[in-house]
Amino acid sequence: MRRLLALRLTEAIVVLIGVLTITFFIARLRGDPAQLLAGPDATVADLAVLRKSLGLDRPLPDQYAAFVANAVRGQMGDSLRYRTPALPLVLERLPATALLALGAFVISVGVGVPLGIIAATRRNSVWDHTSMSLALLGQTVPAFWLGSLLILLFPLHLGLFYTSGFGTLGHLVLPAVTLGMFHTARLARLTRGGMLDVLSQDYVRTAKAKGVRAPAVVRRHALRNSLLPLISILGLEVGTLMGGSVVTETIFAWPGIGRLAVESVFARDYPVVQSVVLVASTVFVLTHLGVDLLYGLADPRIRYE
């Protein structure tokens, strides 16, 4: 286990350095990042000062070293809009995004996994066809459209929940459904696929032959084995939830990092955009690391590979 931990930790650090490198180059896609970092109102003199202070007049490898050294110390520059350090601004908004992602996660696991189990155990029945059609629909409907339709239906027509805002559980419902829809659908399909694979295994047939009742076969033999691969998929979901939150937060005016990123693009506040990317990627890499280790605990085979 300790070897696995060391290995995974090194990998995570390498990936984070990779993320930093990619962000470094994205800022330089059009050559000089000074214009980007100083904003549209900067004068030629401002640019010269900024270039000097950020070391942008030095060779690229020096710039890169300085960028990584600053990032590791959490110095991502100042927000152009708020004139305060960019990173704390992003971290302040992180809990709201985490809450939204958690809500979506709970919905997708709570609805998607049971739907998949029902579909797999009653294969080719009405249940199977209905839940799989719903899942297909959930994967094709764009989140921003679903959000508009939910707003049209619930707050505007039925007077339920809220069109925007943040604070109570009622405010969380529609955004979490919007964000969670795609993942619910995907989880339902993956669970069904996994269950079908396991249900055709010899040990399931043996259990049935021994006279174990169907619910017990599903619960004790099929479910446990088909949920294992799902753990690693759930880890990847966190990344897509973070990305998807950009849209959901924009529709429902949710005060998270996704909306901050979009606002910052329009405000030409590049340091904040950059910080959001780094924070979101770090969260992704860390959850991925956690899931990998959990997986190692849950499945002894992983530890010896």
Next chain:
Amino acid sequence: MIDGIVMDDRRARRRGRLLRRHLKGIVGISILAIAVFGALLAPWLTAHSPTVADAQRRLIPPAWAGGTASHPLGTDQLGRDLLTRLLHGARISLFVGTLAVVLSAPIGVAAGLWAGYRGRLTDEVIMRVVDSQLSIPFLLLAIAIIASIGTGTGNTILVLALGGWPTYARMVRGEVLSLKEKEFIEAARAVGAADGRIVRRHLLPHVVTTTSVVASFAVAHMILLESTLSFLGLGVQPPTASWGQMLSDAKSYVSLQPWLSVFPGLAIAVTVLAINFLGDWTRDLLNPQTRHL
């Protein structure tokens, strides 16, 4: 006589089976054909302009909801014909989605072939880049790139292509790793084929099938991403009509003029569904093992 009935029954059943097996393909191709023709013939199908505003004709409801026959799906907040804008939006969506895949797939395949075949340091470096890029949530990566290079149709395609390649690289590398151990590669090497020739003539043909299945699903994904970016105001810019941006404009009218939100969303969902059907169908044709899923 009885024989004839049995035969008919059997033939009907076989026809039913064939239809069921190819249903997704038929539906997918039909919908896509309509979308492609609509997109190509957009300027000739309607008499209206997708971009010229007409203040006299603002927010006319669809024909069946009290509108006029000259605007079958009604008009938007600037008096532009909704059907015309939907058809022109199909142009943007299909063009951007396809081009993004056409640009990203070859890069990803080349990277994957190279990483898988060369192994060692080459593999290590390419795969770490892939891992790192996939650790940045796609939409945030896209936003960061757009913040750096600016919005517009061309930049949207560029962003999607830059964001799309790692998926192919990872998949192709995996395949090459197992192919590399096969006898025919060893044989090619034994007769003295150069690395470039082995990769092009012996490895590439084996990964083309899976790549094209993945690429067809990717078109749907790219169309969704394009409309998402345009919805956020970071993709295709007005006055060019795009479905995502039409939905974004419709936000303020959702309660009183719901048709403005309903139709563009429907267009996206149906197109994406059709492409996914087509992807499912080709995958099942090429790989009978996945048929039961």
